[in-house]
Amino acid sequence: MPPVTLYEGNTPLIPAPRLAAEIAPGAELHLKYEGLNPSGSFKDRGMTTAITQAVSEGARAVICASTGNTAASAAAYAARAGLKCAVLIPEGKVALGKLAGAIAYGADVIAIEGSFDDALRMVREIAETMPIALVNSVNPARLEGQKTAAWEITDHLGGVPDWLCLPVGNAGNITAYWIGFCQNGGPKMPRVLGAQAAGSAPIVMGHPIENPDTIATAIRIGNPARWKQAEEVLRASHGMILAVSDEEILEAQRLVATLEGVYCEPSSAAGLAGLRRAVREGTLDPNGLQIAAVLTGHGMKDPDTTIRWHRSEPPIASTTDALRQRLERK
Amino acid sequence: MPPVTLYEGNTPLIPAPRLAAEIAPGAELHLKYEGLNPSGSFKDRGMTTAITQAVSEGARAVICASTGNTAASAAAYAARAGLKCAVLIPEGKVALGKLAGAIAYGADVIAIEGSFDDALRMVREIAETMPIALVNSVNPARLEGQKTAAWEITDHLGGVPDWLCLPVGNAGNITAYWIGFCQNGGPKMPRVLGAQAAGSAPIVMGHPIENPDTIATAIRIGNPARWKQAEEVLRASHGMILAVSDEEILEAQRLVATLEGVYCEPSSAAGLAGLRRAVREGTLDPNGLQIAAVLTGHGMKDPDTTIRWHRSEPPIASTTDALRQRLERK
Numbered sequence: 242m243p244p245v246t247l248y249e250g251n252t253p254l255i256p257a258p259r260l261a262a263e264i265a266p267g268a269e270l271h272l273k274y275e276g277l278n279p280s281g282s283f284k285d286r287g288m289t290t291a292i293t294q295a296v297s298e299g300a301r302a303v304i305c306a307s308t309g310n311t312a313a314s315a316a317a318y319a320a321r322a323g324l325k326c327a328v329l330i331p332e333g334k335v336a337l338g339k340l341a342g343a344i345a346y347g348a349d350v351i352a353i354e355g356s357f358d359d360a361l362r363m364v365r366e367i368a369e370t371m372p373i374a375l376v377n378s379v380n381p382a383r384l385e386g387q388k389t390a391a392w393e394i395t396d397h398l399g400g401v402p403d404w405l406c407l408p409v410g411n412a413g414n415i416t417a418y419w420i421g422f423c424q425n426g427g428p429k430m431p432r433v434l435g436a437q438a439a440g441s442a443p444i445v446m447g448h449p450i451e452n453p454d455t456i457a458t459a460i461r462i463g464n465p466a467r468w469k470q471a472e473e474v475l476r477a478s479h480g481m482i483l484a485v486s487d488e489e490i491l492e493a494q495r496l497v498a499t500l501e502g503v504y505c506e507p508s509s510a511a512g513l514a515g516l517r518r519a520v521r522e523g524t525l526d527p528n529g530l531q532i533a534a535v536l537t538g539h540g541m542k543d544p545d546t547t548i549r550w551h552r553s554e555p556p557i558a559s560t561t562d563a564l565r566q567r568l569e570r571k
Numbered sequence: 572m573p574p575v576t577l578y579e580g581n582t583p584l585i586p587a588p589r590l591a592a593e594i595a596p597g598a599e600l601h602l603k604y605e606g607l608n609p610s611g612s613f614k615d616r617g618m619t620t621a622i623t624q625a626v627s628e629g630a631r632a633v634i635c636a637s638t639g640n641t642a643a644s645a646a647a648y649a650a651r652a653g654l655k656c657a658v659l660i661p662e663g664k665v666a667l668g669k670l671a672g673a674i675a676y677g678a679d680v681i682a683i684e685g686s687f688d689d690a691l692r693m694v695r696e697i698a699e700t701m702p703i704a705l706v707n708s709v710n711p712a713r714l715e716g717q718k719t720a721a722w723e724i725t726d727h728l729g730g731v732p733d734w735l736c737l738p739v740g741n742a743g744n745i746t747a748y749w750i751g752f753c754q755n756g757g758p759k760m761p762r763v764l765g766a767q768a769a770g771s772a773p774i775v776m777g778h779p780i781e782n783p784d785t786i787a788t789a790i791r792i793g794n795p796a797r798w799k800q801a802e803e804v805l806r807a808s809h810g811m812i813l814a815v816s817d818e819e820i821l822e823a824q825r826l827v828a829t830l831e832g833v834y835c836e837p838s839s840a841a842g843l844a845g846l847r848r849a850v851r852e853g854t855l856d857p858n859g860l861q862i863a864a865v866l867t868g869h870g871m872k873d874p875d876t877t878i879r880w881h882r883s884e885p886p887i888a889s890t891t892d893a894l895r896q897r898l899e900r901k
Contacts, residue, residue: 247585247832248583248585253578253609255578277608277609278607280832281871317833318832319832323589327901332886337875337878340874340878341878342871344878344881345877346829346834350883351884351886351894352884353894354886354887354888354889355889363889367895367898499650499677501651502577502610502647502648502649504610504672504675504676539611541611541872541874544667545667545671547674548671548674551680553680554681555682556684557684558684564659564683564694564697565697565701568634568657568697568701571655
């Protein structure tokens with residue numbers, strides 16, 4: 242059967258010299274802009290494979306737990322395939338652009354009085370007893386799709402970067418990238434820098450977080466499904482994982498948007514915030530290194546957080562004089 | 572000098588058989604998904620050329636009037652180039668995802684007590700008297716960039732489609748596509764179906780609209796800058812232009828999202844709404860035709876409008892039983 246596809250992947254790898262000068266001087270920094278996938282995040286890479294598999298196995302309906310991006314992606318690919326789709330989200334904790342997507346694609350959006358971790362437990366149990374396919378990243382087909390981003394980075398650079406920086410939530414993506422780089426077959430592997438939000442950093446802390454809290458809703462996960470694999474990647478790659486504050490995340494988001502014209506959602510900037518911290522603390526010397534940072538989702542996923550930064554000014558009259566005065570004042 | 576680029580363009584052309592069966596039976600329908608450009612709309616194609624030109628001419632600052640998409644795009648490319656950027660928008664009439672983008676990229680976002688048409692008049696006057704480059708689509712470099720979408724469609728299809736359907740606001744895009752198809756050099760040209768929103772349909776009505784009004788904010792323009800060129804395209808292509816209601820636009824947006832998994836902003840669906848109307852009224856027989864519809868911007872540009880569709884249900888308890896009951900009810 243033909244794959245269920247929306248022409249995901251093949252996202253740009255954008256050189257970021259101005260950002261590098263600011264946060265990693267001397268490095269050659271590239272941004273893998275996964276926000277340009279069809280539903281606006283890297284989740285689409287794994288959803289084409291998961292939904293294709295579900296269809297091939299005769300599924301009529303799919304379900305997932307989500308902090309938002311998986312919901313929008315599952316809803317999109319289920320719509321494309323003509324499947325029913327239900328998505329579980331933690332009430333009040335999903336960014337607006339993600340919620341809108343899931344709704345637009347026609348999914349049954351089910352808010353729960355609980356966390357992502359609760360939602361994941363619920364859908365795992367349901368999938369065992371009802372005829373409905375689970376498309377969370379506990380589904381191995383998801384990782385098989387997601388790993389393709391590692392291949393694209395290798396192709397674009399003509400080799401493997403020295404470091405890969407990315408946010409870590411449920412830890413599916415760090416696992417998938419590692420699989421991809423391993424399957425490159427070459428001797429060189431990147432070192433991996435993972436970043437968690439300080440209020441939601443179970444791997445950094447070494448224990449599950451009961452009530453994870455961060456503005457970076459996409460990585461607001463207290464008990465990652467791929468925890469063990471993430472630790473293996475960090476060990477095998479001689480990598481590091483660190484916790485960055487919401488302030489550091491928002492500052493990294495601001496820097497990449499204003500210096501490079503690349504707008505990502507807050508959680509996507511966590512990898513850059515982690516890189517910046519490691520350079521500042523001297524645990525990573527960027528000089529001469531080739532670094533790829535994964536921006537997992539588009540900034541439009543979470544417009545509210547951006548608007549909240551902004552001190553808006555009152556409107557001006559619609560005259561050229563009023564405009565001239567405003568421009569001369571700046 | 573190197574171009575100022577964010578790797579815009581090369582957007583997918585997505586086959587839409589389920590949507591075709593619904594709105595244009597017998598046609599081979601393709602969606603040019605321009606929402607996957609870096610700032611989320613087709614405007615990026617022309618902004619790379621306009622900002623590159625501005626930099627090459629020594630500009631230090633750029634300005635534009637916008638219903639939102641141009642603002643986000645200009646802000647992104649100005650940031651990328653290290654230029655100052657001011658964007659004029661009609662107060663309260665810009666979709667959230669666009670406003671957030673312009674803010675995030677660091678532009679000076681200036682709301683005016685007036686319409687897009689007022690804003691365009693103001694920036695044209697300012698650009699004549701202050702050292703600030705105008706990057707609206709009255710700038711011919713914009714059209715030179717935007718025309719590339721026509722070439723991509725031709726490349727992907729291995730030929731020119733029978734019809735091209737697209738929304739018409741300021742009429743820069745319909746003009747740019749036509750330039751692109753003309754420069755293909757082949758004998759075949761597409762027929763062009765343009766769609767305006769009923770409350771903002773100056774070309775259909777034959778006179779400027781003083782107070783344009785529509786939910787499709789991106790085409791809420793009462794006096795298009797490229798009006799004359801649009802009429803020439805319609806005449807030369809044996810095309811048609813029609814006005815579609817906000818209800819028809821929202822229904823087309825819903826159909827393309829739920830049947831194909833492609834989420835576009837309301838105005839982007841106007842071309843599909845126009846196609847649907849023309850087929851229903853019998854002015855366009857779709858049978859056997861190859862049709863390309865341009866979806867100008869991503870649905871995440873305007874999440875509020877999507878949320879407003881949705882009758883949300885109260886959250887459920889975080890138990891598997893509560894989830895089973897909810898699923899069995901549907």
